Every structure is written in structure tokens, then in C-alpha cells.
Amino acid sequence: MDTGQAINRTQDKMGGGNGGWSWLLLVFLLTLGAIAAIVTLGRAGLIVTIPCAVIAALILCGFYTLQPNQAAVVILFGDYKGTDRVTGLRWVPFWYERKKVSLRVRNVTSEALKVNDQRGNPIEIAANVVWRVSDSARALFDVDDYAVFVNIQIETALRETARQYAYDHGEDGQPTLRDDAEIVGQRLRSDLQSRVDVAGVTIDETHLMHLAYAPEIAGSMLKRQQAEAVIAARQKIVAGAVGMVEQALDQLSSRGVVDLDEERKAAMVSNLLVVLCADREAQPVVNTGTLY
Numbered sequence: 001m002d003t004g005q006a007i008n009r010t011q012d013k014m015g016g017g018n019g020g021w022s023w024l025l026l027v028f029l030l031t032l033g034a035i036a037a038i039v040t041l042g043r044a045g046l047i048v049t050i051p052c053a054v055i056a057a058l059i060l061c062g063f064y065t066l067q068p069n070q071a072a073v074v075i076l077f078g079d080y081k082g083t084d085r086v087t088g089l090r091w092v093p094f095w096y097e098r099k100k101v102s103l104r105v106r107n108v109t110s111e112a113l114k115v116n117d118q119r120g121n122p123i124e125i126a127a128n129v130v131w132r133v134s135d136s137a138r139a140l141f142d143v144d145d146y147a148v149f150v151n152i153q154i155e156t157a158l159r160e161t162a163r164q165y166a167y168d169h170g171e172d173g174q175p176t177l178r179d180d181a182e183i184v185g186q187r188l189r190s191d192l193q194s195r196v197d198v199a200g201v202t203i204d205e206t207h208l209m210h211l212a213y214a215p216e217i218a219g220s221m222l223k224r225q226q227a228e229a230v231i232a233a234r235q236k237i238v239a240g241a242v243g244m245v246e247q248a249l250d251q252l253s254s255r256g257v258v259d260l261d262e263e264r265k266a267a268m269v270s271n272l273l274v275v276l277c278a279d280r281e282a283q284p285v286v287n288t289g290t291l292y
Contacts, residue, residue, distance in 0.1 A: 083136045
């Protein structure tokens with residue numbers, strides 16, 4: 001997605017503000033001068049006091065402060081003059097407009113969205129996104145409301161990413177939403193970064209916060225997962241039982257405990273497999289006869 005082709009991107013440039021302490025000192029001196037003129041000259045001092053008061057008031061209108069990780073975009077009659085990122089007391093002439101932008105890291109958790117995965121199964125998915133403004137000029141001038149813009153793009157990128165992966169059991173070793181959260185998160189971050197770059201925003205982290213089948217198929221999918229779990233457990237039980245039977249026959253034969261022909265071996269194998277693979281405990285049976 002290259003949204004930069006549709007608009008002329010603004011370039012962030014440093015500058016636009018000045019240190020405020022020297023101007024604050026000037027206001028203090030003007031105030032002292034106005035007071036001294038009134039005290040020493042009386043009414044005649046108004047000729048000095050009024051201009052000093054007006055100048056001091058106009059200077060005071062140009063003060064602003066910046067905290068760490070905060071910027072002020074300076075504008076003169078619609079013309080972008082620069083971005084001030086120096087913390088502390090700052091000053092510009094009162095006819096300059098200042099718009100503050102927070103550069104702090106923001107943490108957003110999207111609402112749970114209902115989308116279809118790669119196989120068309122309806123799922124619910126939500127993500128946590130950590131982002132910050134890295135270009136103040138783009139954030140203010142290239143989009144209408146950068147915070148709203150980012151939230152909309154998070155939803156769009158999350159929907160698009162969810163469609164690229166199956167919920168689970170990917171074909172040919174393909175990553176899935178459930179088992180490969182890190183890969184999915186990297187894909188989501190890359191896609192989202194390309195979408196919000198126009199707003200001067202940097203995406204630091206993306207993680208899936210919620211992932212589940214939609215309610216209408218959750219019951220069926222749960223039964224499928226339970227069946228797959230039972231099958232996998234049975235496979236392990238059978239594999240272990242076969243190994244135990246093989247080991248038992250080998251030890252009986254090597255130690256000469258009993259000499260079994262093929263028919264007796266088959267009967268023993270059958271009995272052992274039934275005992276080892278059964279869901280219930282085996283019931284002992286006393287055999288008083290023989291196989292023949």
C-alpha cells in the first residue's frame with residue numbers, strides 16, 4: 001500500500017521556537033520600568049507605562065512550555081515554519097501559531113473483529129499495537145486526525161493479515177494464527193507500518209491479544225479438536241503398547257521363562273494389547289485349561 005502517491009508528504013524540520021528565559025527577563029524589566037515610571041513621574045509616567053505594559057503583554061502571549069517527548073509545530077499564517085522539540089520554557093512571536101503533538105509511546109488494543117481465515121472459517125481476532133508519532137508535521141498536516149487514522153488502519157491491517165493464515169493446521173508446514181503468533185505479529189507490524197507511514201507514525205510492537213473461532217462454529221471446532229486429541233493420544237498409547245509387548249516377548253524368549261509357539265505368541269500379544277490399550281482396568285481371568 002503506497003498512500004504517498006496520492007498526497008504531497010510534508011517534511012518535518014527542526015526549529016521555529018526560541019528560548020523563553022531571556023524574553024521572560026525582558027518582561028520583568030518592562031514591568032519594573034512601568035512601575036518606576038508611575039512612582040517617579042505620576043500621571044506623566046503613563047506615557048512610558050502604557051507602551052511597556054502593552055509590549056510585555058504581547059511578549060507574554062508568545063510563551064509556551066514543552067515537556068519531554070512533546071513537540072510544538074510552529075505555523076505562520078498557514079505556512080509551516082518548523083517543529084520545536086526543545087523542552088522547557090519556549091517563546092515565539094504572538095502571531096505564530098503553536099500546535100503541540102505528543103511523541104510518547106501509545107498502547108492500543110483493538111476490538112475483537114469477526115473475520116474469515118485463509119480457509120474461510122469465521123474467527124474472532126484482536127491485537128495490541130504499540131505506536132508513537134515520529135514525524136510531527138506529517139501527523140498534523142498529511143492526515144485529518146492521526147489518532148483516528150491509526151485506529152482505522154489497525155483494524156484494516158488486522159483483517160488483511162488474518163485472511164492470509166489458517167486458524168490452525170496449516171498446509172505444507174505453513175504458519176498458522178494459533179501456533180505462529182510471532183510470525184503473524186511481524187506480518188501485521190510490516191503491513192500496518194506501510195499503512196500509517198503517511199501519518200508520520202512508527203509501529204514499535206504488534207501482538208495478537210485474542211484469537212478464537214466465531215460462536216457459530218466454536219462447538220463444532222471444539223469437537224474436532226477433541227477428536228484430534230483423542231486420536232493423537234491413542235496413537236501414542238498404541239505405539240507404547242506395541243513396544244512393551246515386543247520387549248516382553250523378547251525377555252521371555254531370551255530368559256527361557258516359557259517356550260511359546262506362534263499361536264501362543266499371537267494370543268499373548270492380543271491379550272497384552274487389550275490390557276494396555278483398554279479404557280478400563282483389566283479384569284483378571286484364571287485359565288485352568290490350555291489353548292488346545
